[in-house]
Amino acid sequence: MEQHTRNLAAGFDKAAETYGNNPNSGFDHYGGLLAEFSKASPGERVLDVCCGTGAVALALAKRTGPSGSLLGVDISTRMMERARDRVESEGVSWVDFQQHDVGALSLEEQFDLATCGFSVQFFNDRQVPIQRMKEHLKPGGRIAISLWAEDFDGRFKDLPHDAVRRVRPDVYEPPRAGTIGGTEEKMVALLEEAGLKSVVAERHEFDTYEELDGDAWWDQVGGGGFSRLLVQLAPDEVEAVRVWLVDEREKLRGTDGRWHLPKPAILGMGWV
Numbered sequence: 001m002e003q004h005t006r007n008l009a010a011g012f013d014k015a016a017e018t019y020g021n022n023p024n025s026g027f028d029h030y031g032g033l034l035a036e037f038s039k040a041s042p043g044e045r046v047l048d049v050c051c052g053t054g055a056v057a058l059a060l061a062k063r064t065g066p067s068g069s070l071l072g073v074d075i076s077t078r079m080m081e082r083a084r085d086r087v088e089s090e091g092v093s094w095v096d097f098q099q100h101d102v103g104a105l106s107l108e109e110q111f112d113l114a115t116c117g118f119s120v121q122f123f124n125d126r127q128v129p130i131q132r133m134k135e136h137l138k139p140g141g142r143i144a145i146s147l148w149a150e151d152f153d154g155r156f157k158d159l160p161h162d163a164v165r166r167v168r169p170d171v172y173e174p175p176r177a178g179t180i181g182g183t184e185e186k187m188v189a190l191l192e193e194a195g196l197k198s199v200v201a202e203r204h205e206f207d208t209y210e211e212l213d214g215d216a217w218w219d220q221v222g223g224g225g226f227s228r229l230l231v232q233l234a235p236d237e238v239e240a241v242r243v244w245l246v247d248e249r250e251k252l253r254g255t256d257g258r259w260h261l262p263k264p265a266i267l268g269m270g271w272v
């Protein structure tokens, strides 16, 4: 497994406890929307790659019902532990979770639908996860994915990355969210390049307002892809990132005392 993938696994294992806890993260909101957009139906067999804590998986499984089933795969065992707890507490028993690197996914079975919520940007070649999903589809099957729009989170998208650049320029990476599926046109191009047909894309808006104070907010900062950078820093470097970030964020507080975080996303679907 590549070092990049190992960093992601370590980062998401660490982030699992707080990941998506804040409804402002949009993960549950968009999980439901992607399940609806994918038209997952009763009786279908669905594969959800990079399933995380189950935001998409749970919504999909509710649509397939017990006559269908869902397999969620992820590299982070801790993220999937939370997904298992969630499906159990909702009484959804027709779901299974397995640990796999999606970049090397090779399962015996084939599915009616494969989905991926907010994750293809983590792969250095975004076509790789889409091809792996495609290989696991029955004839006539479909793929549905979500990606952040390019104006997602406004200035907040860059801020944590800028903080890392100040402390450890060698670890710095620009934010990936929003760069790939950032517009409906880019989403269509991504899925058509993968050889999918009848591709459709839709933009959705989700405006959120953050009220967390600096420390509580910082606890959430690592709860996403950014955690892969934090796990590469020494404790004093993490602290330097925290101090700068909390201070810079304070300057972006709105006149109503809250922080405005727009969370537009693009949903896309295509058929084999």
Ligand SMILES: C[S@@+](CC[C@H](N)C(=O)[O-])C[C@H]1O[C@@H](n2cnc3c(N)ncnc32)[C@H](O)[C@@H]1O
Pocket (backbone or CB within 6 Å): 005, 008, 009, 012, 020, 027, 028, 031, 049, 050, 051, 052, 053, 054, 055, 056, 073, 074, 075, 076, 079, 100, 101, 102, 103, 116, 117, 118, 119, 122, 224, 225
């Ligand atoms: C931003 S989360 C998205 C989770 C979920 N789909 C959602 O919409 O909330 C990204 C997930 O992708 C997983 N991931 C990243 N790279 C992966 C890989 N190569 N194989 C499997 N999972 C991976 C991470 O562990 C993490 O759970």
